[in-house]
Every structure is written in structure tokens, then in C-alpha cells.
Amino acid sequence: MRKVYFDHSATTPVDPAVAEEMIKYITEHFGNPSSIHSWGREARKAVEKARQQVATAIGASSIGEIAFTSSGTEAANMAIRGVAYANRQKGNHIITSAAEHSAVLACCKQLEREGFTVTVLPLDQYGLVTAQQVAEAITDKTILISIMHANNEIGTIMPIKEIGEVARENKVIFHTDAVQSVGKIPVNVDELGVNLLTLSGHKIYGPKGIGAMYIRKGTFWQPITFGGGQERRRRPGTENVAGIVALGKAIEMATERMYNDAQRLSGYRDRLIKEVLEKIPNTILTGHPQNRLPNHVSFCFRFIEGESMLLMLDMKGIAISSGSACTSGSLEPSHVLTAIGLSKEVAHGSLRLTMGKYNTEEDIEYFLEVLPPVIERLRAMSPLSEGCNPCACSTCTVHDDHHHDHGDEEEQY
Numbered sequence: 001m002r003k004v005y006f007d008h009s010a011t012t013p014v015d016p017a018v019a020e021e022m023i024k025y026i027t028e029h030f031g032n033p034s035s036i037h038s039w040g041r042e043a044r045k046a047v048e049k050a051r052q053q054v055a056t057a058i059g060a061s062s063i064g065e066i067a068f069t070s071s072g073t074e075a076a077n078m079a080i081r082g083v084a085y086a087n088r089q090k091g092n093h094i095i096t097s098a099a100e101h102s103a104v105l106a107c108c109k110q111l112e113r114e115g116f117t118v119t120v121l122p123l124d125q126y127g128l129v130t131a132q133q134v135a136e137a138i139t140d141k142t143i144l145i146s147i148m149h150a151n152n153e154i155g156t157i158m159p160i161k162e163i164g165e166v167a168r169e170n171k172v173i174f175h176t177d178a179v180q181s182v183g184k185i186p187v188n189v190d191e192l193g194v195n196l197l198t199l200s201g202h203k204i205y206g207p208k209g210i211g212a213m214y215i216r217k218g219t220f221w222q223p224i225t226f227g228g229g230q231e232r233r234r235r236p237g238t239e240n241v242a243g244i245v246a247l248g249k250a251i252e253m254a255t256e257r258m259y260n261d262a263q264r265l266s267g268y269r270d271r272l273i274k275e276v277l278e279k280i281p282n283t284i285l286t287g288h289p290q291n292r293l294p295n296h297v298s299f300c301f302r303f304i305e306g307e308s309m310l311l312m313l314d315m316k317g318i319a320i321s322s323g324s325a326c327t328s329g330s331l332e333p334s335h336v337l338t339a340i341g342l343s344k345e346v347a348h349g350s351l352r353l354t355m356g357k358y359n360t361e362e363d364i365e366y367f368l369e370v371l372p373p374v375i376e377r378l379r380a381m382s383p384l385s386e387g388c389n390p391c392a393c394s395t396c397t398v399h400d401d402h403h404h405d406h407g408d409e410e411e412q413y
């Protein structure tokens with residue numbers, strides 16, 4: 001059976017060239033970068049080379065602006081909490097969006113418990129927040145804006161540059177979670193106008209358990225963990241040298257390939273969107289139709305239970321996800337899908353397909369062949385489908401046999 005991996009927003013395989021680099025730093029060059037002898041110096045050199053690779057990939061002006069972390073999640077926590085605690089005397093207000101990954105949202109929730117006030121900006125139907133919304137939310141107590149670059153569930157790319165201008169005009173520190181955008185679309189910290197940016201290794205053909213935080217020189221921030229002097233005391237703990245080397249190599253490779261991959265994958269993306277919408281009735285494209293990640297396709301199929309669809313596709317050798325990897329398994333529908341105005345019933349029928357560099361045209365064809373009968377079969381079995389049509393609009397919970405007239409319901413999506 002054909003095996004097709006379409007879940008690159010969840011994680012990616014480690015590129016063999018990355019693995020090859022990495023392994024040298026587990027076996028041969030195993031030194032502690034803090035040691036003064038040659039083993040240590042070798043490891044230090046590798047860490048600093050990787051720091052340069054990360055800095056170059058995101059347009060940072062100095063390697064001193066990059067700190068390695070254990071994940072994208074840790075990097076986001078470091079960025080957000082570090083700014084919050086350091087600026088507490090100035091104010092206690094943080095602005096974020098309903099689109100954020102739990103790495104940001106749960107962190108903000110915790111800060112709320114600690115006395116900070118958090119404004120979570122609502123999304124439009126495509127998952128966007130505007131710079132104007134951000135500007136209107138700023139008060140004289142605002143110390144931080146944290147808005148993601150690209151969304152993991154629906155692929156929408158946020159207007160970070162415009163938000164960056166608002167942040168700068170109002171002298172508010174600005175963080176963006178770029179875990180999903182790095183290596184897929186251009187990411188340049190000066191063009192985006194961010195003070196902090198966070199990223200992760202395993203979404204760009206590096207290993208899991210490695211991430212980085214960019215912090216612009218002069219940003220008022222304090223560490224959130226304490227220990228030795230590693231990472232300029234920003235993130236103490238003996239460095240994950242192999243992971244760091246891998247992240248450096250992976251980000252360099254991803255940046256080199258970015259343009260060609262984006263061209264090819266966005267062609268597949270547009271074909272998938274067009275054909276799925278044509279072939280399968282009662283389908284809603286989620287996220288922005290154009291302004292989305294080149295490798296990202298997401299839909300909601302009415303009268304479908306996402307987990308069953310995922311399992312049936314899995315039996316056909318296709319890996320996709322429904323909601324985000326972190327929330328699947330829970331009965332609550334994705335917070336992003338409900339935030340763009342979808343009802344819980346509709347949100348439960350979500351599919352996310354995220355392509356990667358090894359996917360081919362044949363993978364797309366196989367998926368387009370397999371999906372329609374899977375949906376048809378599930379709908380035929382679904383109690384929601386025939387005879388008991390639930391109204392699937394975002395405001396109505398009525399189940400009955402009759403169609404409701406909601407006027408512009410279709411346009412809502």
C-alpha cells in the first residue's frame with residue numbers, strides 16, 4: 001500500500017544530512033561547550049556556528065540575539081514570561097490572539113493567574129487579526145504583543161509587518177511565534193519589526209526537542225530559569241549540542257530550498273483546494289484562500305467526525321490530522337476553528353493536510369482518489385447526515401429535518 005505522510009505541521013522527518021551532522025556531536029565530538037580543552041572547544045565552535053546559521057536564516061544582526069531552547073514551546077514561554085516579569089513595573093497588559101498555539105495561550109493564561117491582564121483578540125472568518133485591532137487594544141499598561149506568524153491549524157499568515165509597525169509606534173515589545181513559518185515563507189526579523197521571535201527544529205527537518213528564541217538587542221527581558229552561565233544566562237543548562245548543530249543545519253537547508261519548495265507545494269495546495277471543493281459537497285475551506293502557508297490545506301466536512309476520517313485515511317496509508325496534534329484525542333473541537341466562527345459540529349469534521357519536501361504529484365493524486373469515497377462512506381454511516389440534519393451554522397444548535405434559512409450562512413465561511 002502507498003504510504004503518504006501529509007502531517008508536516010505536526011512534525012517532519014530528520015533530513016539524512018542533518019542526522020549525519022548531528023550524530024558526530026553525540027559520538028565523536030561529545031565535549032561540553034563550557035570545557036576549555038579541545039573537546040569542549042570543538043563543541044563550542046559547533047554551537048556558535050549553528051547560532052550563526054539561525055541568525056542568518058532570520059536576518060538577525062548578531063549571533064548574540066539567538067538563544068537555544070529545548071523546544072518552540074519553551075522558547076515562547078521564555079519570550080513571553082521573560083518580557084512580562086521584566087516589565088511588570090511598567091504595566092501588566094498583554095495582547096495576543098485567539099489563533100495562538102497553546103504554547104502562547106496557556107502561557108498567557110498562567111500570567112493571568114499571576115495578576116497580568118490578557119486581551120485575546122478575536123479572529124475574522126479567515127483567522128486573521130488586523131493591525132488596527134492591535135492598535136485599538138493597546139493601553140498605557142500594555143507591555144507585550146504576541147501574535148503568531150502563521151497558524152498551524154488553518155495555515156493563515158498574519159499581517160506581522162503591519163502589527164510590527166503598530167508595536168513600534170506605541171513602543172510595545174512584540175513577539176511572534178514563527179514555528180510554522182520559518183523555512184516555508186520569508187522570515188526576517190527587521191522586515192517583520194519584531195523584538196522576539198521563536199522557532200522549533202522538528203518542523204523543518206530537524207530533531208524534536210530543540211528550539212530557539214531571537215531577542216533583539218536592547219529588548220527589556222529577564223530569564224525565567226536560573227543556573228549556569230550558558231546561553232548568556234538566558235537559558236542555563238548544558239547545551240544540547242547535537243540538537244543545536246542539527247537546528248543550524250536544518251534551518252540553513254530549509255532556507256536554501258524555501259523558494260523552490262514553496263513554488264511546487266503551493267501548486268499542489270491550490271489543486272487540492274480546487275478539486276476537493278469541487279468533488280465533495282458540503283465542504284468548507286478553513287483559513288485564508290490565498291494568504292496561507294504554501295504547504296497547508298485545511299477543510300471542514302459537514303456531517304463528518306474528524307477522528308473517524310483520520311482513522312479511515314490512516315488505513316489507506318495516508319497521515320493527516322484533524323484539529324491540532326496536541327488537541328486530537330480530546331472531545332473539544334479546536335479553539336481556532338471555533339474562533340473563526342464554525343459551530344462545534346462543523347469544527348469536528350476538520351481535516352488538515354500539510355505537505356513537505358518529499359511529497360510528490362502522485363501523493364496528491366492518491367489522496368484525491370481516496371478521500372471522496374471515504375467521506376461518502378462516513379456520511380452514509382453518520383446519524384448526522386441523512387434525515388437528521390443538524391443546522392451547522394455557528395449560532396444554532398437545533399437539530400431537525402428541515403433546512404433553516406440563515407440568509408448569508410454560506411458567506412459566513
Ligand SMILES: Cc1ncc(COP(=O)(O)O)c(C=O)c1O
Pocket residue numbers: 009010070071072073074101103148150151152177179180200201202209210211
Ligand atoms: C505554532 C506553533 N507554536 C509552537 C509550537 C510548539 O513547538 P514545539 O513542538 O517545538 O514545542 C508548535 C508545534 O506544534 C506550533 O505549531
